[in-house]
Amino acid sequence: MAKPDRDDGEFEFQGSAEQLTSNGSTRSFGSDAVTLDSDGTETSREKEVDKYGFTGGAQQYRGLHAEEIPTEVLRQREAKWLEMLNSWDKWMAKKHKKVKARCQKGIPPSLRGRAWLYLTGGKVKEEQNRGKFQELDSQPGDPKWVDVIERDLHRQFPFHEMFSARGGHGQQDLFRVLKAYTLHRPEEGYCQAQAPIAAVLLMHMPAEDAFWVLVQICEKYLPGYYSSGLxxxxxxxxxxxxxxxxxxxxxxxxxxxxxxxxxxxxxxxxxxxxxxxxxxxxxxxxxxxxxxxxxxxxxxxxxxxxxxxxxxxxxxxxxxxxxxxxxxxxxxxxxxxxxxxxxxxxxxxxxxxxxxxxxxxxxxxxxxxxxxxxxYRSPPRMHGAKAVMAAEPPDRQDLRQRPTIVVESPSEVDGARDTRKAKREKRKKSALPPQATDNTPPSLEVPSPLLQPVSTHASRESVSSAEHDTYL
The missing domain is CATH 1.10.472.80 (Ypt/Rab-GAP domain of gyp1p, domain 3)
Structure with missing residues (x-):
């Protein structure tokens, strides 16, 4: 399947990692950039990271003519968005104009990822297909697409701290999302323009959420954009x-x-x-x-x-x-x-x-x-969040929140700590064999399972939507 690729010049994005460098002597990106002095020696310098995570390049925040929102106004907007997200189906059905107006004002940064997930219908898709992303993620993928995706990873926002390190968590998650899409839609495969879309999503949400929002954008908002022939x-x-x-x-x-x-x-x-x-x-x-x-x-x-x-x-x-x-x-x-x-x-x-x-x-x-x-006959285009929801009406169960940060009162924390301590003591006692005494030779002592060495494995995921989601 023919896809636009930089090598054949059919559809080449402007700017590689080197071309985007504002200082020609910069050789790497991120917090520990390496620059060359006049004598050719290397020195590392700390690069300033803007509020969006960029360390340089054309998209770094300069603060010129910027629209700064007062903190108290931002807190009010966050409260309004939290109220909307807690009753999303009702707001979309009865107060869609208000949702639209608040999107035009700008979604609060702390809630942007969750809002995008709900607006696109990605939340509903994810709930209705629990475990699907993990299933796709565990598969090796088509070597044809895997190779092309890997070549594209370092080209996506090389000045953003999330994607500046080769093989870092950001690039790993970007690979996982794009590879999963090629398995989800093998008839389409991969198009290089999907990479920046997925990268923007990963700046705001975990990999699983980003995958489902990417699916919705490709299938509902821009159907046919990334198929063969363009x-x-x-x-x-x-x-x-x-x-x-x-x-x-x-x-x-x-x-x-x-x-x-x-x-x-x-x-x-x-x-x-x-x-x-x-x-x-x-x-x-x-x-x-x-x-x-x-x-x-x-x-x-x-x-x-x-x-x-x-x-x-x-x-x-x-x-x-x-x-x-x-x-x-x-x-x-x-x-x-x-x-x-x-x-x-x-x-x-x-x-x-x-x-x-x-x-x-x-x-x-x-x-x-x-x-x-x-x-290529693409499915009908959905004009926005209201059309997506009307085409696939969600159940309340599909829109339920999944909080992962639970704040407990001090008394609850103390009670839980005592309970855990009692359980640990009970497990230690049950682990000792009945015949064990102080005279038992060291070679015959049976160690407690709690004392067994635990092997640790590096996690493949930078953020898990099920366990480590700190997004509000």
Whole structure:
């Protein structure tokens, strides 16, 4: 099955670990980076980690024009989200507009992982398929896909502390999630654009949760995007181009004049959900809205960027040819990607699900006339969390919380400690043989099981959703 790969140049992501380095002499990433002095000797230096976990690169948080939320406001939002998550089905059924508005304001960082899990329906899928991820994780995987995935691991956010170490916990979990998906959907296999999607998810949740959210994104939000031939992304490129005619006639006319196909500039935007394009604060805000409202958010963000870059006569005059236009779209000025500006423009842009579906039908007819029937028939696209829930109504049991941090009162702690101590004493006594006395020769003494050496094994998982989940 043909997949886009860097080696053949069909669909190459910009920036390897070396190319993304802001200082050409940096040789590794993470908290213990190694740099070369003027005399060629190596010195290690501590690299500053921003609040998102980045130690450098274009996506490191600089604090410029940042939207800082007062602590008391953040605590209030957390309380509101906790209330919603505790009665998720009722809120989605009766107060979906409020959920949507709160996603547009930005999900509190402490609850973002859990909120994404619930918004996508990943929580329900996980509950209904208990043990499925562990089953897939235990299988070796198709060597064809395993080899490609392993080659891609170090390319995913090399400046993020979670993925900077080769063979570290972050890369191990990323491999597990991507390999599990190839086993879950062997007819699709692996597409390299899935790696940054999975990596973003792993920054916010354990591997099992990330797997099920990835499944929902690939099957419900962006069906067909990662299948052979990339027909779905080509269709959406034509939809974006058609919508641009209404949003910015000047930009549309310029792209048409220079015969600049949408697939040349929007592929990475949509397939990676802008995770490799925008500053990180903007990435998270776009994802909050995207996982709530669906693919229309990606269309809106793309249209906003095209309008900002090519939406006036003065701007298009600065791009006299195809090459200059492509360079302009690859180097979007920071002010257009800034969190507050981009989110506000995206919310205000009038492009609905109906607009997208209407244009989708028109593009399907054109595709059939020019290319014939689609080679891959993807399932219908779900426009956001409400559509996903309506298609697969959950039981209350599927939405139950699984707390893993239990706070006990001091009296309960003391009582539990006494109980455990009594049980240990009882086990020690039962472990001694009845005939054992002080005169028993040392060679005949029977050791207590509690004193037997215990072999320890390194865990394959960096975080377990069942035992070590510290996410609120």
């Amino acid at each position: 027909e779905a992304i080509q269709l959406d490129g034509e939809i974006l181009y058609a919508l641009l005619r209404r949003v910015s006639p000047v930009a549309h006319r310029h792209l048409k004049q220079h015969k600049l196909e949408p697939i040349l500039y929007m592929t990475e935007w949509f397939m990676c959900a802008f995770s490799r394009t925008l500053p990180w604060a903007s990435v998270l805000r776009v994802w909050d809205m995207f996982l709530c409202e669906g693919v229309k958010i990606l269309f809106r963000v793309g249209l906003v960027l095209l309008k900002c870059m090519l939406g006036s006569q003065e701007k298009v005059r600065a791009c006299p040819g195809l090459y200059e236009t492509m360079e302009r779209l690859r180097a979007i000025p920071p002010q257009y990607m800034q969190e507050r500006f981009l989110v506000q423009e995206t919310i205000e842009l009038s492009v609905s699900e109906k607009d997208i579906e209407k244009e989708h039908l028109a593009q399907l007819r054109r595709w059939k006339d020019t290319h014939g029937d689609l080679h």
